[in-house]
Amino acid sequence: MEPERISLSWISGSEGAKFSQTVTEITEKINSLGPNKKMRDNQ
Amino acid sequence: MNQSFNSLTEELRSVAQELLREGKVNMFIGFGQGTLTARTTPLFISKPDAAAALTWSPFCSNNLAGYLLDYRETNETIGVLVKGCDSRSIIRLLQDNQFPRSRLVVIGIPCAGLLDSEKVTLELGPQTEIGDVTDEDDNFLVSTTTGQHRFAKKDYLLPKCLECIDSNPVICDHFTGKKINIGEVNERFVEIKSLEALSPQERSRYWDGYFQNCLRCYACRNVCPACNCRECIFDQAGPDWVSKRNNLSENTAFQIIRALHVAGRCVDCGECDRVCPVNIPLRHLNQKVLKDIDELFDAPMPGTDLEQQPVLGHYCADDPDEFK
Structure with missing residues (x-):
């Protein structure tokens, strides 16, 4: 699997803005990578 | 050192016989002669006279510590024979309260490495019967029905034995034989470093080639002393984490989850790798985790020290990593 597809962030319960920003960034990155081909044999 | 394996076997038999006769153990788990050349089999004995069937040789590859899990729910006191690597499993089981120390008698034996039984059988032929074995430091001298054969340790030992860090058990109540020093061993994690140096695509090709052959027989899980969950995720009907x-x-997914589930509990006994019927190099997965434990946690091999808290099993307020 491409390493870019995996992300680890520490976000506390009080950091709503950081959570929102992180999810947006990850979504943009995943969209640019296109559909994942690995580990999809069941679909 | 020229220690004869027949003399160690004799000593072991008398220790086991004594423990059973005095009622200090209800059962002794050791090794018996296998039916094929260069093979041994786990032996479970509960009568003192049966101790005569015990054997000890460089072909005693099983990690017997795992069988303790089968006696978790009994009241029996179990005597179990361990090599250095296996003894680390004993420590991890005790640390996780998987078996009570009060019902356990550990019999330790020094081990100068195990011979690869497949390689030896290829050399000797399947009909040859093996007699005594003598440790000559660099070689094992094996007496057989077709004469004496020398096996160079560097060519015939199991890979894990060439990187051995515990030739003597790290925990035991009865020590059989004399402590040994096997001297210099190979650098650890050499193969892991070369796997880490591959690109993700190359590494994927390496593992895909093996994982596509996996039969999902779960032999790796069943043999593993670290796999001691009462209900295994791979047996659950739901949720459907892995189909x-x-x-x-x-x-x-199965192999990666299993490797991470035993992280911090795997002591590199190599049993998963040994029992895999399609020869998936499972030790490489576990060794990657062990290398990370070594580098990220600066912790020794799991199971080395009974008093040391397991890497993933404790919390300390002065953790060097901050909550970022």
Whole structure:
């Protein structure tokens, strides 16, 4: 699997803005990578 | 050192016999002669006279510590024979309260390495019967029905033995034989470093080639002393984390999950690797985790020290990593 597809962030319960920003960034990155081909044999 | 394995076997038999006769153990788990050349089999004995069937040789590869899990729910006191690597499993089981120390008698034996029984059988032929074995430091001298054969340790030992860090047990109540010093061993994690140096695509090709052959027989899980959950995720009907379909995706998920589930509990006994019927190099997966434990936690091999808290099993307020 491409390493870019995996992300680890520490976000506390009080950091709503950081959570929102992180999810947006990850979504943009995943969209640019296109559909994942690995580990999809069941679909 | 020229220690004869027949003399160690004799000593072991008398220790086991004594423990059973005095009622200090209800059962002794050791090794018996296998039916094939260069093979041994786990032996479970509960009568003192049966101790005569015990054997000790460089072909005693099983990690017997795992069988303790089968006696978790009994009241029996179990005597178990361990080599250095196996003794680390004993420590991890005790640390996780998987078996009570009060019902356990550990019999330790020094081990100068195990011979690869497949390689030896190829050399000797399947009909040859093996007699005594003598340790000559660099070689094992094996007496057989077709004469004496020398096996160079560097060519015939199991890979894990060439990187051995505990030739003597790290925990035991009865020590059989004399402590040994096997001297210099190979550098650890050499193969892991070369796997780490591959690109993700190359590494994926390496593992895909193996995981596509996985039969999902779960022999690796069943033999593993670290696999001691009462209900295994791979047996659950739901939630469907990993399906039971045999394909590359699910096989890969199974193997990665298993490696991470035993992280911090795997002591590199190499049993998963040994029992795999399709020769998946499972030790490489576990060794990657062990290398990370070594580098990220600066912790020794799990199971080395009974008093040391397991890497993933404790919390300390002065953790060097901050909550970022």
